Amino acid sequence: MTDTSPTVIAVGYGGPDVLRVIEIDPGDPGPGEVLLDIRAAAVNPIDWKLYAPSPHADPTRLPMRLGFEVAGVVAAVGPSVRWLSPGDEVIAWRVRGGYTGRLVVPEQVTVRKPASLDWAAASGLLLTGATAVHTLTATRTGTGDVVLVHGGSGGVGRMVVQLAALRGARVIATASPASHDDLRALGAEPVAYGTGLVERVREAAGAPVTVAIDTVGSDEALDSSVELVADRTRIATIAGFARAAGLGVLALGGGPGADPGTQVREAARAQLVELAADQALDVAVAGVYPLDQVALAHEVSRAGHARGKLVLTP
Known part of the structure; x- marks a missing residue:
């Protein structure tokens, strides 16, 4: 015993x-x-x-x-x-x-x-990292994309920012001003959330936003995403499950009606450990x-x- x-x-x-x-x-x-x-x-x-x-x-x-x-x-x-x-x-x-x-x-x-x-x-x-990989895989994020990450300073958000940048995407991330320097260091262009978010994102992007990943689940995050991204199959939320189906966006994770992405998440483990070991992922x-x-x-x-x-x- x-x-x-x-x-x-x-x-x-x-x-x-x-x-x-x-x-x-x-x-x-x-x-x-x-x-x-x-x-x-x-x-x-x-x-x-x-x-x-x-x-x-x-x-x-x-x-x-x-x-x-x-x-x-x-x-x-x-x-x-x-x-x-x-x-x-x-x-x-x-x-x-x-x-x-x-x-x-x-x-x-x-x-x-x-x-x-x-x-x-x-x-x-692993949990946040695998969730981030799932969002990027499901939205087909890659080189040349302009990705909007809602909640870029949170656990999953920081992972999405880093992994999207490693895939060759340009990243714009919402966060409070106190987190902006950290997000810049990770390779993102930070913008403050709140009134006028869509205009700030458009100004920062200078080009169409092609992917949006919501880690927050707020109405602001979902509404701004569908306004900014033309293809709703390239918008994913890990928190806004109640509105995802009505908006036609991807619901990912453990929420009602969401795609758990089990195989994608489990397959991500080795890559995440390798990136962290090489200090390419913070x-x-x-x-x-x-x-x-x-x-x-x-x-x-x-x-x-x-x-x-x-x-x-x-």
Whole structure:
């Protein structure tokens, strides 16, 4: 038997006050599984959305474990594990219950962590990165495109900006003025959101905008996208699910009616790790919190102003 490990659970539906840290035995790895000593677990909006109040909330899912992506060290391997050994440093996504100190995961969800990538950045690479790849693939973004990214300073937005630029596109990104210097450093032309957005984007672009990627889900983001981009099959949202079908734009991710893009996202892992290892892709870490401050980390995430990833450490 393995030792117990501190683990975050949601004991009800509501705000971060429903979160608790308890001790759980992670169990031993079975066939094709490895036990990880977690060094860092990334916070993503989906984590707190899972326990948010909802008319469709299912009490049978409680208590609920949280966390989909982690980085850690292999502590033990189960039968039939082919590629990993104790002591290997890995990134794992998608996992279940990653907000913990030790976790059993399938070997197939792991990739080796580059030595050049620290634990916090490693834990926050794959979910946002794979989502960004999905948006760019679905919108057929490539050399010569002019891409508008709504929410360019957020976790997914920063990835879209960088990966679009690497594909040879010109990138215009919306963000608050405090994030403009960061976006310029990533290769984007920043514009402030708010009244007059369409005119500011047109002025910055100086040419037709051919692709729009919405990571925000606001009416402003969706309305300006359909006004600026002629081909609505080249507009994608990962948040504005309620209006996507009516507007004729792509809904991507885990929302109602959205394309999950599972194969595209899983295939992106190796490329993302390689780019991060070569420092061609920057994972900004906005804050690191101990596991017992998970409620604070979720409050910061819910506020929506963090410029980069929030990370928990056991």
